[in-house]
Amino acid sequence: MEEEKKIKKYYQATDCPITVTVDIIGGKWKPVIIWLLLKEKTLRFGEITKLIPGIALKVLSRSLKELESDGILIRKAYPEVPPRVEYSLSAKGESLKQIIDLLSIWSIENVVVEQQV
Amino acid sequence: MEEEKKIKKYYQATDCPITVTVDIIGGKWKPVIIWLLLKEKTLRFGEITKLIPGIALKVLSRSLKELESDGILIRKAYPEVPPRVEYSLSAKGESLKQIIDLLSIWSIENVVVEQQV
DNA sequence: CTGGATCCTCTGCGATACTG
């Protein structure tokens, strides 16, 4: 069923591969999460909430799940008390670095400058 | 008021410039529209609706407006009857080519292949 | 031909309380 959903999702937007990527890394917080993981390599759930003060727990939780099921990041849970869970990027996630960098650079060159002028 | 909204939008996501760009080119159809304009250079409203069969008129209309107000594309209306309106990318819009290409390539390498296997 | 006006649905996002 999930498989179907993905395939459907892929074909619905005029077979445009760009939309596929935007669906995966898009949204309000996912880019930020990926960006943080690119910098910090490994982060715990609580650390992310501190690094992204505005995010709601539920949203972070769901974002991480989706990124995991898309193969972008890897979730490692340690059977301890209290529990510890570490998130890090997969190879696929690392391969987004170029894109994330470009997105960042573009906005700095094309949006931020404007606002200062 | 619009200015306030933009500035607020920029600062809300932990000052992350990536989100800014995603906000501009994100959404279900905007990437497709930009991609089409990169290829075709100039398109009329009706032509876009034909190239993107699934899109609702209102959505296309709003997407074009937003892209225009973000300075991505240029709207040229000809005072004729029946009216003719042409859309083309601004220099700022053209500068997105690199990003669009990367997004496309990434999905082809990381998503499509998987589905075929 | 271009798109505004209207009404509707669906889901992404958010805040708080609670649990293994």
Add this chain to the structure above:
DNA sequence: CAGTATCGCAGAGGATCCAG
């Protein structure tokens, strides 16, 4: 500590009719 459960809101996306 790392989440789930629950409730709620606002906006994106959509279908249809109407107008300059």
